Amino acid sequence: MxxxxxxxxxxxxxxxxxxxxxxxxxxxxxxxxxxxxxxxxxAVNEIDYKSQPYLGEKSAPVQIVEFGDYKCPVCKTFEEQFFPSIQSELIDTGKAQFYFMNYSFINVDSTRSAKFAESVYQELGNETFWEFHELLFDKQPADLKYEKQDVFTDKFLEETLKEIANDKEVKKVVTSFKAKKSEDQWNKDMELADELGVTGTPSLFVNGKKFEGNTIDDLVKMVDDAAKEK
Missing domain, CATH: 1.20.5 (Single alpha-helices involved in coiled-coils or other helix-helix interfaces)
Incomplete structure (x- = not known):
C-alpha cells in the first residue's frame, strides 16, 4: 500500500x-x-514625399498620405464626407501636410486616370492638380455597375481638364501623357503601396504609420500624437 x-x-x-x-x-x-x-x-515606414502633390504648409510637423483610386466609390465618399474635416482641422490649421498617392487596382480606368492626373501635376503644377483631382471624384458615376466599364477614357480626361485649363495647357498635358512621362511616378506610387502593404483604398498613413481608426477624431488624435514625437 x-x-x-x-x-x-x-x-x-x-x-x-x-x-x-x-x-x-x-x-x-x-x-x-x-x-x-x-x-x-x-511600425514606422519610410516614405519619400518628394515630387508628390500636397496640400498644407511645408512647415507642418506631420505628413498624412492617402493612397487612393479615382475609380473607387469609397474614395469618392472619403473625398466628399471625410476630407473636408481633414482640410479644416488639420491642413488649414498647419498641423499636417496632406499627400495623395496612387493605388490603382480596380480596372484600366484607375490606371489611366492616375497617370493622366500625374501628367497634370508634372506639367501644370500642384494647384491645378488638386483642382483636377477634385473634378475626377465629382464626375465619378454614382452607379456601381460602371466599375467594369471604361468611363475615364482619354477623351473624358481631356474634356475634364479643359474645364480648368486653357487649350495650350491641355495640349501640353495630353502630349506628356501620351509620351508616358508620368509612368515612372505612377510606378513609384504603386511600388510604395505594395511595400506598405496597402490592399484597398482609401488607405491613410500618418508620418509613416498606418491609420487604423474610423473617425476624424481618431485621425486628429493620431496627428497630435505624431507631432509630440517630433
Missing amino acids: ANKKKGNQKQSSAFTFWIIGLIAVIIIGFIFLANGKKDGDT
Whole structure:
C-alpha cells in the first residue's frame, strides 16, 4: 500500500510539473504575441514625399498620405464626407501636410486616370492638380455597375481638364501623357503601396504609420500624437 501511494505521488508530481510547464509556455507565447502586435502597431515606414502633390504648409510637423483610386466609390465618399474635416482641422490649421498617392487596382480606368492626373501635376503644377483631382471624384458615376466599364477614357480626361485649363495647357498635358512621362511616378506610387502593404483604398498613413481608426477624431488624435514625437 505504501509503495503504491509513493508511486502515485511521483505521478502527481510529474503531472504537476508538465502542467506548470505548459502554462509557462502559453504565457510566454502570449507575451510574444502581444509584443509582436505592439511592434506592428508602432511600425514606422519610410516614405519619400518628394515630387508628390500636397496640400498644407511645408512647415507642418506631420505628413498624412492617402493612397487612393479615382475609380473607387469609397474614395469618392472619403473625398466628399471625410476630407473636408481633414482640410479644416488639420491642413488649414498647419498641423499636417496632406499627400495623395496612387493605388490603382480596380480596372484600366484607375490606371489611366492616375497617370493622366500625374501628367497634370508634372506639367501644370500642384494647384491645378488638386483642382483636377477634385473634378475626377465629382464626375465619378454614382452607379456601381460602371466599375467594369471604361468611363475615364482619354477623351473624358481631356474634356475634364479643359474645364480648368486653357487649350495650350491641355495640349501640353495630353502630349506628356501620351509620351508616358508620368509612368515612372505612377510606378513609384504603386511600388510604395505594395511595400506598405496597402490592399484597398482609401488607405491613410500618418508620418509613416498606418491609420487604423474610423473617425476624424481618431485621425486628429493620431496627428497630435505624431507631432509630440517630433
